[in-house]
Amino acid sequence: METINVLLTLPFSKDVMEKLSSVSPSLTFHERDVQSVEEIADILSEVDVLYTFSVLPDPSDAPRLRWVQMHTAGVDTLLKHPLYTQSEVMFTSTSGIHVIQMAEYTFAMLLALTHRVPLIVEDQAAARWAEKRWERFMPAELYGATLGIVGYGAIGRQVARIGQAFGMRIIAIKQDVRHLKFQNRYVIPNTGDPDGEIPDRIYPPEALHAFMAECDYVVVMAPLTAKTDYLIDSKVLAAMKPGAILINGARGDVIDEQALITALQDKKLGGAALDVFSIEPLPAESPLWGIPNVIISPHIGGYSPQYDERATDVFAENLRRFVAGEPLINLVERGKDY
Numbered sequence: 280m281e282t283i284n285v286l287l288t289l290p291f292s293k294d295v296m297e298k299l300s301s302v303s304p305s306l307t308f309h310e311r312d313v314q315s316v317e318e319i320a321d322i323l324s325e326v327d328v329l330y331t332f333s334v335l336p337d338p339s340d341a342p343r344l345r346w347v348q349m350h351t352a353g354v355d356t357l358l359k360h361p362l363y364t365q366s367e368v369m370f371t372s373t374s375g376i377h378v379i380q381m382a383e384y385t386f387a388m389l390l391a392l393t394h395r396v397p398l399i400v401e402d403q404a405a406a407r408w409a410e411k412r413w414e415r416f417m418p419a420e421l422y423g424a425t426l427g428i429v430g431y432g433a434i435g436r437q438v439a440r441i442g443q444a445f446g447m448r449i450i451a452i453k454q455d456v457r458h459l460k461f462q463n464r465y466v467i468p469n470t471g472d473p474d475g476e477i478p479d480r481i482y483p484p485e486a487l488h489a490f491m492a493e494c495d496y497v498v499v500m501a502p503l504t505a506k507t508d509y510l511i512d513s514k515v516l517a518a519m520k521p522g523a524i525l526i527n528g529a530r531g532d533v534i535d536e537q538a539l540i541t542a543l544q545d546k547k548l549g550g551a552a553l554d555v556f557s558i559e560p561l562p563a564e565s566p567l568w569g570i571p572n573v574i575i576s577p578h579i580g581g582y583s584p585q586y587d588e589r590a591t592d593v594f595a596e597n598l599r600r601f602v603a604g605e606p607l608i609n610l611v612e613r614g615k616d617y
Contacts, residue, residue: 281305283602284343286322288313288331289350295591302598316340328601330594338366345369346601348594352377352433352581354611355503355530363613370611371597375433375465376589377581381528382437384580385498386445388526388552391574393419419495419549422446427494429511430501430529431481432617433464436471438498443477451478452490452501454615463608465593484510488518496524502617503530513538522549528580531556536567543570554580 283306290312291299300308309326311319316336319326323341332350338361346369347362354372357363363370391397395416402409409415426442428435431451439449453459459475466473475481482490484506491497497519501507511534519525525548527534536557542548550572556565559578567573583589597607611617 282307283327284309284325285328285330285598286311286319286326288319288329288334291587291591295587298591298595299598302595303602305602306598328598335360335362337361338368346371346597346607348597349373349611350590353502353530354617358504358616369607371593371607371609372611372617373465373590373593374609374617375467376586376593377583378433378437378467378470379585380583381434381500381580382441384554384576385438385526385528386441388574389421389496389524392524392550392552392572393421397572397574421496424448424495425450425493427451427490427497428478429487429490429497429499429533430507431475431478432500432502433461433466433471434500434528435498436461436473436475436477438500439472439477440470447496449478450480450482450490450493452484452487453481454484454506456481456483463606463610465589465596465608467589487515491515491518491523492520494523495520497526499525499527499529499533501529501533503533504616507533509533509535511535511539513541516542516547519548521547524549525551526553527551528554531559540566540570543567543573550574552576554578 285306286309288311309322313319313334316334323336325343326341327343327345329344329347331347333356335357348371350373352372352374354370362368395418398415422445424447426447426449428438428451431453435451439451442449461473499511501510509532513535516538543551552574554576555578561567561575567575593609600607
């Protein structure tokens with residue numbers, strides 16, 4: 280039986296390693312908790328499979344490497360790397376493991392903004408009981424409102440599922456409107472919208488302006504690719520309903536940040552919750568910090584106590600498929616880049 284050398288560049292618990300080791304006796308695991316490719320230079324020539332967050336070798340340094348399992352759902356950081364652009368090495372992501380926490384984060388932000396939680400916290404800190412509290416804290420209701428989801432992938436589908444439970448009308452933007460079913464992807468049971476049945480309407484990206492004009496709330500969950508870089512620009516923001524609320528849990532550069540700042544400062548939008556930014560950490564001098572009705576979080580929307588468990592569930596299933604010669608799930612398609 281051929282030995283398959285698997286290199287892990289992140290530390291995992293004993294239970295996780297037992298799960299991975301049980302996949303096949305042909306797998307030999309090498310664990311290295313490293314931050315740079317130089318720290319694994321001595322072993323690269325023997326590696327067949329690599330599990331990593333961001334440590335990637337040049338193709339010439341890893342001649343046996345056939346597959347890289349990323350520890351992330353977004354793979355925008357590797358799109359210019361030689362291993363991606365100059366080799367036939369397969370890449371897979373952990374897409375699907377973030378759906379629960381990201382969808383819950385989305386609705387935490389929507390409810391916080393619509394129910395004026397920032398103002399409530401502000402008054403509590405000042406020990407102040409607002410005199411005109413009806414006007415100050417009048418909420419907006421999610422029920423009956425239109426929720427637009429930009430990027431109808433794993434997370435977008437779970438956002439739609441929860442939005443439907445709130446009684447919202449759901450519409451979405453999807454790159455390929457001809458193929459709605461979710462196939463060859465990791466799916467947590469009883470989550471999302473595998474068949475693409477929830478939205479009232481699914482638009483192609485070319486209809487983004489018309490889509491925006493319908494939405495009371497816009498949730499951006501599209502991957503960052505060449506096609507989505509600055510997808511939400513000044514013209515798209517201008518097409519939004521006055522007073523609409525925007526949530527960005529995707530990547531900072533999916534939105535033109537300066538255009539967003541201008542729209543918020545001009546009170547074109549009713550508010551925003553932002554977890555991702557063009558520069559991270561968000562610089563202290565960014566105007567976003569001081570704009571009212573903006574909630575800023577430090578790229579933590581995808582955090583979960585179950586992150587490693589779910590990520591290695593994906594890896595274990597893909598290891599089984601790799602050994603058996605079956606197609607991998609969450610395969611990154613070159614050209615689409617997600």
